[in-house]
Amino acid sequence: MDLLDTLTAKGLRGEAPTREEALAVLATTDDELLDVVAAAGRVRRRWFGRRVKLNYLVNLKSGLCPEDCSYCSQRLGSKAEILKYTWLKPDQAAEAAKAGVAGGAKRVCLVASGRGPTDRDIDRVADTISAIKEADPAVEICACLGLLSDNQAERLKAAGADAYNHNLNTSEGTYGDIATTHTYADRVDTVQKAHGAGLSACSGLIAGMGESDEDLVDVVFALRELGSDSVPVNFLIPFEGTPLAKEWNLTPQRCLRILAMVRFVNPDTEVRIAGGREVHLRTMQPLGLHLANSIFLGDYLTSEGQAGQADLDMIKDAGFEVEGAGEATLPRHRADVAAAAAAGGACGTAGGGCGPCGGHGEEPAGGPAEAPGDAQGGHGCGPCGGHRAEPARDEAPAAGASDGGAADGGASDGGAADGGAADGGAADGNPNGELRSDLVRVRRRGAGTELAPNA
Numbered sequence: 001m002d003l004l005d006t007l008t009a010k011g012l013r014g015e016a017p018t019r020e021e022a023l024a025v026l027a028t029t030d031d032e033l034l035d036v037v038a039a040a041g042r043v044r045r046r047w048f049g050r051r052v053k054l055n056y057l058v059n060l061k062s063g064l065c066p067e068d069c070s071y072c073s074q075r076l077g078s079k080a081e082i083l084k085y086t087w088l089k090p091d092q093a094a095e096a097a098k099a100g101v102a103g104g105a106k107r108v109c110l111v112a113s114g115r116g117p118t119d120r121d122i123d124r125v126a127d128t129i130s131a132i133k134e135a136d137p138a139v140e141i142c143a144c145l146g147l148l149s150d151n152q153a154e155r156l157k158a159a160g161a162d163a164y165n166h167n168l169n170t171s172e173g174t175y176g177d178i179a180t181t182h183t184y185a186d187r188v189d190t191v192q193k194a195h196g197a198g199l200s201a202c203s204g205l206i207a208g209m210g211e212s213d214e215d216l217v218d219v220v221f222a223l224r225e226l227g228s229d230s231v232p233v234n235f236l237i238p239f240e241g242t243p244l245a246k247e248w249n250l251t252p253q254r255c256l257r258i259l260a261m262v263r264f265v266n267p268d269t270e271v272r273i274a275g276g277r278e279v280h281l282r283t284m285q286p287l288g289l290h291l292a293n294s295i296f297l298g299d300y301l302t303s304e305g306q307a308g309q310a311d312l313d314m315i316k317d318a319g320f321e322v323e324g325a326g327e328a329t330l331p332r333h334r335a336d337v338a339a340a341a342a343a344g345g346a347c348g349t350a351g352g353g354c355g356p357c358g359g360h361g362e363e364p365a366g367g368p369a370e371a372p373g374d375a376q377g378g379h380g381c382g383p384c385g386g387h388r389a390e391p392a393r394d395e396a397p398a399a400g401a402s403d404g405g406a407a408d409g410g411a412s413d414g415g416a417a418d419g420g421a422a423d424g425g426a427a428d429g430n431p432n433g434e435l436r437s438d439l440v441r442v443r444r445r446g447a448g449t450e451l452a453p454n455a
């Protein structure tokens with residue numbers, strides 16, 4: 001298929017497809033699906049080998065949010081019978097994080113519901129970061145606290161946070177349909193603040209909210225332009241008690257096409273399957289690992305995922321391996337960019353407010369002489385020159401272009417919409433628009449409860 005050959009060649013060079021090509025991926029048929037997965041899988045292996053990064057969510061503050069995000073079980077007016085509690089103490093959060101790390105997670109995502117943190121909240125989170133890093137300094141910490149005010153990102157960075165999550169969720173054109181208490185521009189601003197402070201930017205989307213293919217492509221290209229280092233792809237869990245409770249639009253095949261499109265547009269970026277993995281991909285979850293290089297371990301913010309051991313078994317059975325604490329997630333050229341930004345160097349991202357550059361040549365399949373010089377808009381940054389991409393170890397480049405081988409905002413961001421759902425249920429797309437409360441299991445264990453997590 002010409003389209004897939006073209007997209008594979010571009011992805012192996014770290015280049016994005018055109019918008020039309022991205023739309024064409026979403027329009028492929030079921031007969032073509034395995035070819036699509038195989039093509040995007042080559043791109044995934046080029047940059048990430050067979051590694052799977054595990055992330056673990058700790059919901060520091062659950063429910064009681066004044067914002068009105070329609071997909072969120074923690075929203076204003078939500079009747080979802082979720083756990084509701086205020087800030088966990090640092091030692092409680094550290095205890096919860098320990099379970100995830102023991103299960104293999106290298107990143108802990110600290111999430112709090114609400115529009116955005118107060119300065120006192122930043123103090124609380126700083127104490128929590130200290131408690132977690134005291135136990136294990138190697139753990140990556142991502143904070144997800146909603147819209148940031150000036151200087152809060154810098155304070156989180158100084159406290160030891162490595163990353164900040166704030167999802168764009170959907171296209172700019174339809175953002176007003178899913179939330180009215182803040183804007184798409186507010187979200188972009190927070191991602192830029194985080195990146196400007198030297199935090200790795202984590203920003204993603206939610207699919208299945210009734211959006212068009214064009215909306216999906218818009219938001220995925222916007223995330224590339226923002227320079228997001230990790231892109232969580234959430235599949236809406238229609239929580240009973242929320243306005244989107246009857247939006248059952250996704251099939252496993254649709255989810256795989258979306259993941260493939262995200263991978264082609266962001267070839268060398270961490271792509272994470274986030275909330276909704278179990279309920280929408282179901283028995284097709286292992287195929288998702290050929291596209292994404294990162295998942296959440298265990299439960300989500302307000303709903304339960306499959307058992308952590310089932311996640312580990314799936315990774316092993318599918319021929320992948322859990323990424324170790326000592327292994328870099330991003331390819332070296334991307335990690336160099338992030339490190340330079342963290343050090344206040346000239347090289348950040350477009351989202352961090354600097355201009356276009358042409359300096360990031362990917363190490364091409366055929367060697368440096370073929371370097372395309374990147375200049376992909378997505379990672380455009382100030383002049384810095386010369387970062388060469390380095391392929392994953394087990395995907396040795398071959399000749400030519402062929403390879404070789406969440407105050408917000410918080411909450412639902414992060415685990416998104418949040419989150420997961422019952423293990424393995426049988427949700428077909430639900431054209432009748434019925435509630436499927438049998439498929440959404442509210443979290444009753446882990447952080448904020450007396451019960452142990454399932455990580």
Ligand code: SF4
Pocket residue numbers: 065066067068069072073074075076112113114115146406407408409410411412413
């Ligand atoms: S997504 Fe965040 S800001 Fe929106 S309702 Fe949920 S917790 Fe509140």
